[in-house]
Amino acid sequence: xxxxxxxxxxxxxxxxxxxxxxxxxxxxxxxxxxxxxxxxxxxxxxxxxxxxxxxxxxxxxxxxxxxxxxxxxxxxxxxxxxxxxxxxxxxxxxxxxxxxxxxxxxxxxxxxxxxxxxxxxxxxxxxxxxxxxxxxxxxxxxxxxxxxxxxxxxxxxxxxxxxx
Numbered sequence: 282x283x284x285x286x287x288x289x290x291x292x293x294x295x296x297x298x299x300x301x302x303x304x305x306x307x308x309x310x311x312x313x314x315x316x317x318x319x320x321x322x323x324x325x326x327x328x329x330x331x332x333x334x335x336x337x338x339x340x341x342x343x344x345x346x347x348x349x350x351x352x353x354x355x356x357x358x359x360x361x362x363x364x365x366x367x368x369x370x371x372x373x374x375x376x377x378x379x380x381x382x383x384x385x386x387x388x389x390x391x392x393x394x395x396x397x398x399x400x401x402x403x404x405x406x407x408x409x410x411x412x413x414x415x416x417x418x419x420x421x422x423x424x425x426x427x428x429x430x431x432x433x434x435x436x437x438x439x440x441x442x443x444x445x
Contacts (some may be wrong), residue, residue, distance in 0.1 A: 329392030
């Protein structure tokens with residue numbers, strides 16, 4: 282029995298940023314349910330969604346991210362403007378006020394995985410490193426899940442979004 286307890290303690294020590302299957306934690310940041318959606322073959326863009334909770338007493342800013350699955354990752358905001366959905370990059374990052382939570386979700390803030398090196402497939406886990414100003418970088422896994430039980434209707438079409 283002691284061996285099992287020691288093994289469990291060792292595993293906890295070796296994985297300090299992983300709390301549960303969909304939670305990743307540092308001293309200042311708690312990431313919940315990072316996910317993406319499947320992409321059709323040939324689609325150069327993917328998305329990343331997650332919930333960021335700032336557990337510190339100072340503001341932090343998500344300033345970037347990277348993954349081996351895409352040439353680049355940028356932070357975007359979608360919003361309604363004159364009755365049309367618009368998307369724009371956040372040049373200065375996304376600030377998470379002290380003690381607050383910000384959700385990256387469809388039709389709001391999200392990550393754009395640009396120039397994918399292959400389609401994102403349902404059930405896949407995509408490694409992603411989040412970079413912050415005011416907090417340590419954090420490695421997470423985006424779980425590729427169906428949107429609304431497999432339906433992608435109502436989602437923004439990013440196929441016309443080009444990167445240089």
